[in-house]
Amino acid sequence: MAIKIEMLRCFATVARTGNLSSAADILGRTPSAISMMLKQLEENLGEPLFETDRKSKLTTLGEFVLEQAERELSQFDTTIQEILDFAKARSGRVRLAAVPSIASTILPDAIFQYLEKYPDIFIEVRDMDSASVIRELSRNRIDIGIASTQGHSTPFYTETILSDAFGVICHANSSLARLDRSLTWQDLSQHRLIANSLSKSIDIPECIDLHANAGLVVQNITSLMAMIKNQVGITILPEMTAKTATSPDVIFLEIADFNIRRNIEIIKNSEAPSSPAARILEDTIIQCIRKYETDRRGDMR
Incomplete structure (x- = not known):
């Protein structure tokens, strides 16, 4: 049986606490399950990790394995947390380019609402004309473009979000x-x-x-x-x-x-799926545009 990350975590927890019961409480397992996992790890290594059954003193091999295990567990936990943060839009970066009329009217409110919920996301906003937005997207310099493709041929995914x-x-x-x-x-x-x-x-x-x-x-x-x-x-x-x-x-x-x-569109590279942070920002912008349109129709009455 191959050595698994769960075995290393089990061993490191027992080594730090000095007994099976405390390690079981921390890991949310029974002492017998912890004992079985330690046995499997020692069978893989072919040598004992503790000098006695009391698990209070490590062997030379145990000291070496603990040093390596703690380093790898720290890296593993950090990696998993970064993955979760990215998936839940708690970290990441979104690059956005929009025509000036959107950048100055819709985006301030949309980005304010977004950062209220996701303050750790780094957002880069650039305002430019439609041709430049399309060009920057083709060079993979932005994640989301908000512009008009009228008069411009583009292979990108587009969705009309506003018309004026x-x-x-x-x-x-x-x-x-x-x-x-x-x-x-x-x-x-x-x-x-x-x-x-x-x-x-x-x-x-x-x-x-x-x-x-x-x-x-x-x-x-x-x-x-x-x-x-x-x-x-x-x-x-x-x-x-x-x-x-x-x-x-x-x-x-x-x-x-x-x-x-003029139709204003969300423009994206459909072959490159948006990050969770980018998708949520896009949804926030669309919601703000719908509110803008509702308010504008109300002003015209």
């Missing part, structure tokens, strides 16, 4: 803001369009024509909002992105007969 409408973002002093109606494409043609990667993905003739004449392209959302605030021009973005603007001078306006929407 495109509209015009402009300065509050813009003449567009003073129109007492929904905007038309003709209205937009009278203003300088600041193109961006999201607006360029809209595949309708009116929007394509506007972009063909755009003399300015800004990809970074922070820079784009700064341009709007300084009245450089107008741009077309999803409604949630407008919420990232910290200035009351930047507003969002609807376009008449314009029902183009």
